[in-house]
Amino acid sequence: MDADLLRSDLAALYPQFGLRVAHAGTVLVAPTDEELLELAEIVGEPGGIVEPGREGELLGWPSDTGRDAARRFVEWAWRLREAPGAARWRAPLAVLDGGRALGLAVLAHELDDPAGTVRTSSWLARADQGRGLGRRVRLMLLELAFGHLHATRAVTGAAEGNGASRRVTARCGYRETHRETGADGVVEVHAAITPAAWRKRRLTDVDVEGVDAFLAALDG
Numbered sequence: 592m593d594a595d596l597l598r599s600d601l602a603a604l605y606p607q608f609g610l611r612v613a614h615a616g617t618v619l620v621a622p623t624d625e626e627l628l629e630l631a632e633i634v635g636e637p638g639g640i641v642e643p644g645r646e647g648e649l650l651g652w653p654s655d656t657g658r659d660a661a662r663r664f665v666e667w668a669w670r671l672r673e674a675p676g677a678a679r680w681r682a683p684l685a686v687l688d689g690g691r692a693l694g695l696a697v698l699a700h701e702l703d704d705p706a707g708t709v710r711t712s713s714w715l716a717r718a719d720q721g722r723g724l725g726r727r728v729r730l731m732l733l734e735l736a737f738g739h740l741h742a743t744r745a746v747t748g749a750a751e752g753n754g755a756s757r758r759v760t761a762r763c764g765y766r767e768t769h770r771e772t773g774a775d776g777v778v779e780v781h782a783a784i785t786p787a788a789w790r791k792r793r794l795t796d797v798d799v800e801g802v803d804a805f806l807a808a809l810d811g
């Protein structure tokens with residue numbers, strides 16, 4: 592079945608499958624299993640996302656590769672598939688560029704987040720990093736959150752040594768809020784942005800679809 596037809600059938604039950612954010616050839620949509628398998632291949636590849644050996648520090652993932660890593664990723668993504676509600680919703684979105692799935696971004700509101708706060712996280716295949724796509728994806732997520740889902744604050748976090756992620760965060764207008772040292776000794780730098788700060792960096796011509804049904808689900 593065509594991926595977009597499958598998404599529109601799934602959207603009748605799970606409205607996150609109806610969300611679509613597009614800008615300049617980059618599209619964010621809920622991944623089908625076929626797209627999850629494409630992403631799992633990147634996850635399983637040694638050095639597919641970060642330099643080998645830095646998975647724990649930069650991603651908080653075990654450093655194994657191959658089938659175990661791929662399977663862990665797919666199971667994690669499947670666990671995010673739940674009907675969204677006011678208390679918690681998670682929208683994993685595949686980053687499609689030129690028709691290929693080359694990364695995953697998650698926009699979410701978790702149980703312990705204050706009302707109106709959303710969090711973002713994302714990764715791209717290493718071969719596609721460093722050409723501005725990470726910043727574009729972040730601004731597309733903020734367009735969805737602030738421009739359409741009525742969020743009032745967005746937060747994110749990255750390991751202190753994650754130069755690219757922290758640079759994207761800073762360039763989008765976030766401010767550091769606090770630092771936290773994990774049990775593994777890695778210092779996580781947390782940052783937040785308001786709609787007013789985002790508006791100064793807002794992308795033009797972002798096309799967003801599927802918001803009404805998603806918002807209706809959050810209202811119960």
Ligand SMILES: CC(C)(COP(=O)(O)OP(=O)(O)OC[C@H]1O[C@@H](n2cnc3c(N)ncnc32)[C@H](O)[C@@H]1OP(=O)(O)O)[C@@H](O)C(=O)NCCC(=O)NCCS
Pocket residue numbers: 640641649650712713714715716719720721722723724725726727748749750753754755756758759762
């Ligand atoms: C974080 C990530 C999504 C950013 O995407 P990207 O496409 O590489 O980002 P961009 O090209 O838009 O921007 C990267 C910026 O960081 C800068 N940068 C890259 N490596 C850097 C480093 N080691 N130290 C400081 N800055 C760095 C780039 O120069 C660029 O800055 P500029 O816009 O001023 O030129 C991507 O690098 C990634 O997937 N990394 C691995 C997964 C990951 O760490 N995810 C975040 C987990 S919290």
